[in-house]
Amino acid sequence: MQLRIEKSNQLKPLPEDESKLGFGIHFTDHMFLLNYDEGEGWHDARIVPYASIPLDPAAMVLHYGQEVFEGLKAYRTPEGNIQLFRPEENFKRLNLSNERVCIPQIDEQFALEALKELLKIDERWVPHNVGTSLYIRPFIFATDAHVGVRAGAHYLFIIIMSPVGAYYAAGLAPINIYVERKYVRAVKGGTGTAKTGGNYSASLKAQQLANLQDCAQVLWLDGIDKEYIEEVGAMNVFFVIDDKVITPSLEGSILSGITRKSSIALLQSWGYTVEERRLSIKEIIEANRNGTLKEAFGTGTAAVISPMGLLRVDDEDIIINNREIGPISQRLYDELTGIQRGTLQDTYGWITPV
Ligand SMILES: *Cc1c(COP(=O)(O)O)cnc(C)c1O
Numbered sequence: 001m002q003l004r005i006e007k008s009n010q011l012k013p014l015p016e017d018e019s020k021l022g023f024g025i026h027f028t029d030h031m032f033l034l035n036y037d038e039g040e041g042w043h044d045a046r047i048v049p050y051a052s053i054p055l056d057p058a059a060m061v062l063h064y065g066q067e068v069f070e071g072l073k074a075y076r077t078p079e080g081n082i083q084l085f086r087p088e089e090n091f092k093r094l095n096l097s098n099e100r101v102c103i104p105q106i107d108e109q110f111a112l113e114a115l116k117e118l119l120k121i122d123e124r125w126v127p128h129n130v131g132t133s134l135y136i137r138p139f140i141f142a143t144d145a146h147v148g149v150r151a152g153a154h155y156l157f158i159i160i161m162s163p164v165g166a167y168y169a170a171g172l173a174p175i176n177i178y179v180e181r182k183y184v185r186a187v188k189g190g191t192g193t194a195k196t197g198g199n200y201s202a203s204l205k206a207q208q209l210a211n212l213q214d215c216a217q218v219l220w221l222d223g224i225d226k227e228y229i230e231e232v233g234a235m236n237v238f239f240v241i242d243d244k245v246i247t248p249s250l251e252g253s254i255l256s257g258i259t260r261k262s263s264i265a266l267l268q269s270w271g272y273t274v275e276e277r278r279l280s281i282k283e284i285i286e287a288n289r290n291g292t293l294k295e296a297f298g299t300g301t302a303a304v305i306s307p308m309g310l311l312r313v314d315d316e317d318i319i320i321n322n323r324e325i326g327p328i329s330q331r332l333y334d335e336l337t338g339i340q341r342g343t344l345q346d347t348y349g350w351i352t353p354v
Contacts, residue, residue, distance in 0.1 A: 059144065074133060176215040177219045
């Protein structure tokens with residue numbers, strides 16, 4: 001497929017202070033677009049100046065939410081080069097999400113090549129400071145002007161990019177977590193394994209209530225017993241009990257995180273026993289009571305590793321590791337961010353140079 005490139009003749013000023021980038025606020029000079037029309041397939045790949053897009057008010061995505069997205073980052077090495085972390089995994093997962101919500105499959109290889117091209121054009125937007133990166137958001141949605149529930153016949157695939165700082169303003173600091181007993185994020189057979197917008201819409205209510213209780217994120221339990229731990233916001237979760245690292249097994253309602261998969265590989269290479277299994281909130285409460293609960297942390301592209309310092313369960317507060325960053329959380333954070341920035345050796349072949 002041809003990739004047409006139209007460069008902007010009015011480049012934006014870069015954000016002035018890299019220590020104040022925030023997350024998802026600034027956008028680069030260009031974006032990638034690709035259309036799908038039934039009968040014709042994906043066509044008209046192009047990189048164009050970042051701008052608003054025309055959309056019919058009847059566009060199906062606005063009414064029935066047929067949409068998927070991804071999130072990955074480009075990092076600048078100390079030498080000034082730019083690299084991606086396991087990007088082929090993101091495009092693979094985008095197609096898994098597509099499959100679930102009846103969006104046609106994309107050419108993963110072509111999408112990655114187009115992304116690399118976009119990165120070369122907007123290269124100056126990849127920030128330099130430690131802890132910063134360029135967040136990349138590929139997404140696809142139905143554009144048919146049609147008010148009626150069915151799968152679309154027309155789609156738009158877009159990639160936009162945003163220079164970001166630390167996901168949490170406080171950086172790598174333990175966060176408070178609200179364990180949600182009433183609302184659920186996903187059930188087996190639902191769309192929990194897909195990165196599709198509706199899942200996040202469904203999570204907002206509980207997130208708001210958690211924020212009111214001074215908690216940064218919601219810990220979701222399973223949709224049936226409301227007892228088994230699933231995941232947190234946009235992160236998978238790990239608990240250290242005794243000397244074992246436990247993470248909920250992927251049984252059809254949890255998003256399969258690339259940071260989760262990478263963390264498991266690193267932990268196993270360091271000799272830790274990693275158990276992927278059902279894990280109840282009761283087991284966590286008991287481990288806390290008998291002193292065997294050592295650490296808890298979330299994993300995800302945005303925050304990388306996010307230690308949890310407090311779990312609020314049914315009006316009871318469980319304090320974890322004295323609300324300090326635990327050794328396993330710290331080591332995983334250092335290792336992953338080191339590989340991503342190119343200051344540690346990439347022995348797994350996880351890095352793709354741009
Ligand atoms: C994106 C996401 C994750 C983390 O996935 P990564 O590939 O590690 O970024 C976990 N849970 C949910 C619900 C997500 O949307």
